[in-house]
Amino acid sequence: MPSRQLEKIYEPQAVEARWSQHWLDQGYFTAKSGAPAESYTIVIPPPNVTGSLHIGHALNSTLQDILIRWRRMQGRNALWLPGTDHAGIATQNVVERQLHEEGNSREQLGRDAFIERVWTWKEQSGNTIIGQLKHLGASCDWSRLRFTMDDGLSKAVREVFVRLHQDGLIYRGERLINWCPRCLTALSDIEVEHEQLKGKLYHIRYPLADDPNTFLTIATTRPETLLGDTAVAVHPEDPRYNQLIGKSIRLPLTSRTIPIVGDAILVDREFGTGAVKITPAHDFNDFEAGQRHQLPHLSILNYRAQIDPEGLEKAEVEPSLRAQLVELPVGKARTIVIEALQAQELLPSIDDHQMAIGKCYRCKTVVEPFLSPQWFVKIQPLADPAIKAVETGEIRIIPEAWSNNYLGWMRGIKDWCISRQIWWGHRIPAWYCTTCYPEVKQVEQGAGSSIIPPNATPIVGRTEPSTCPTCHNAEFIQDPDVLDTWFSSALWPFSTLGWPDETPDLKTFYPTATLVTGLDILFFWVARMIMMGLKFTGKPPFRDVYIHALVRDAEGQKMSKSKGNVIDPLTKMSQYGTDALRFTLTSMASPGRDIKLSEERIEGYRNFTNKIWNAARFILMNADGKTEALPFHDRPLIDRWILTRLNYVIESVNTSLENYRFDQAASQLYHFIWHEYCDWYLELIKPALLAGDTPEGRSTRHTLFESFEILQRLLHPLMPFLTEEIWQAIPHEGESIVIQAYPTSQKDWVDPKAEEAFHIIEQVVTITRTGRALLEYGPSKKLTLYGTAKDPNQVSQLHTLITYLEQLGRGELRVTEQDDWPTDHVLRLIVGGFTIGIHIEGEVDLKKALDRIRKQTQAKQKEATRLQGRLASVDFTAKASPDVIQESKERLEALTAELSLLSSSEQQLQRMV
């Protein structure tokens, strides 16, 4: 057994680098396809290739790593599959920004060169985050690293698209969609972030066509879209207006006349004036109303959200106004329109109004409803089974409260717009015949998808078609759009394992066990994985979805670069050690609550790592002594006690992890290691260790090594580096802690009597120390102590525990049958039926001691009074359970005894003062 000297303070840096590399070299994280053990799979939420590790990743990855390391140690065939996401819009924006800085643009480069540029950049810096995950200790199977745009995954994407199209679940059509005028692409509904802000509600007078001196006043938040109005609506049952239905309005600022229609869905009689303009091309509600009344669409904005000259013409806007408006951004156009209306006295009032506007989730630009041809997934048939899977509990969402969120969204789900007018991503596998649709040739000049007629028939397939089924031509142009990034992410749990091929990996590791993610991508990602997984594999992609908290800064603000409140996990890792950061995040991962991360907390757990480190040093100091493994029941009292406690912690940590209560597991380990193992056990065994080669010493030494080794294994998933370093230094069997068995509780390691005995030690030692503190006797001052109890059994217990009590009480203990100790010069204290006396010697500030005793007396008196009141209550004695009554009685009895002794101590001190 080698004795090894450890440094006085734990220095994580070198340790982490060494083990990190070693684990990879040994291939401990590589899962084996077809291995006999039951598999346990987690697929990583693939971080963006553009990204670097932020604190949210650190939390997310730490929790996954804990689960994976724990299951691996339990003997499961554990696979944690890593990878990255191409993150269409986000990545394209990053590279475009680079180009911009070089005075270049993607349009100048052209599509192919631009995509090549993105790939180059991806190869160069795309794996930054992978390296950072390794630093964190993430035990991913790096040999299976995937990327959403690698060949295998791209094949899966095409396969899914083609099959959905065959099933009639993908269609192309012209719809009003959310459009980002900066990214120049369509967005899905959930890619729009809504923001509350103070806006204005404009009241505008529309003259009736047959009576220009009579006006119908409407209310709107977007006066500039008036130019695109194609009707005005009132409520059909509104007596103020319903006689106007069927008549016409002269649309201000234009030479057009538009109808007045009745619409009970669109119009809320209580709101505004009860009359509303209908602009089908610029508002989702109006679009639907337009369909109900067969109104034309009149788009007055171009794809950059500027006033479109062609639109102005079609809208028959007054020529003088046209010149002012052409190509103006929508905001400025509003000002002009308002001025024009005011000039004609058509704008009687402007009210303040709370409203929500939508912003692009990638670039925060205000999105516009925009009419354009797009690809959609018909979602209802996919959503129904996905709803059922969660309702039946086939998929569990943890914490369960989020299930309602999921179900609510799924039940109201709308078709998913999956086409994006960007270049970086999976190109839509649809082609158009250049003979049938000659205009599509312009696509190659970069004109984009708007060139393709909305009702053109695409040929969808896994590869480019050879001949057109209509005209037998063989020349095609592929649809220029790419798929929403989340389309490929939705396939992640099975595409990464080889689907659509029936690979051994797919058979071994699918369905996966647990998905660990944040709430922010429940709809973007989780819901869609469930739908796609059920549709294409017939199985739910995972059993459990664990949703963890969002990490905020110490003030509770969302961390963001612009706010400058980002806590960089890598900095903290090098400052305090990776294990300290991991443990901090783990301990704060309580369900349903955001994490406000503070530096002090990390520092506190850094101290914890050091505490464990020093316990290891202490243990290694004793590594040369002889050991003897005795059967549990023959071991010394304290050994039996600590093993009983250890057994309990093993059980509770396992249970906590089963229930995804990472916070509980962390606090159970923290409390046990620090406050039971170090504070009491290591202190209590010192006499036995120092006594040299005695039977007790040999057994204790054995228990010490054994329990500490188990503790390292128990802690390993939470603190992988520290535990490996210590485990390698202490007596152990095996080559690495990573692949050792996770501790399980043992039936025979339970001794309630040892726990009782320890409880006596704890009580007596604590009261002795309290006495010392009262008298201000420092721990190094040896004292004469007395001990007795009313019950003779308790007295004999004191006798058996005398060595422990002397060790921690730091004095010579005289146990007597009764309190026949000197009346003066002994301070008497009572606890749990025991009376403890401390001999008063030397100069002591008795007044101070007296004050503090009085304070204690007061507190106890208060409690006693309350208990007396309760026991005197007739209702209580009649209705409370016998156990509760008994407990109260015992507690009061003990309090009374303590109080009487305290008062005699008080009198005694009074005499001495």
Next chain:
RNA sequence: GGGCGGAUAGCUCAGUUGGGAGAGCAUUGCCCUUACAAGGCAGAGGUCGCAGGUUCAAGCCCUGUUCCGCCUACCA
């Protein structure tokens, strides 16, 4: 507008079938006791947001209410 969560010690948070209010950090006093001063020991500190209700008993259950946060939504 709807839904959800939170409000407990100076700060950050636990508190799982309703019965003596807890932890970490910070703080006070004593102590470098031979693993650890990034430590040890002993303390101080709370009308559990507010108001009602159920109960012998409420941080916990019910009703209402205030403030904060999140999700969601087509009041133009």
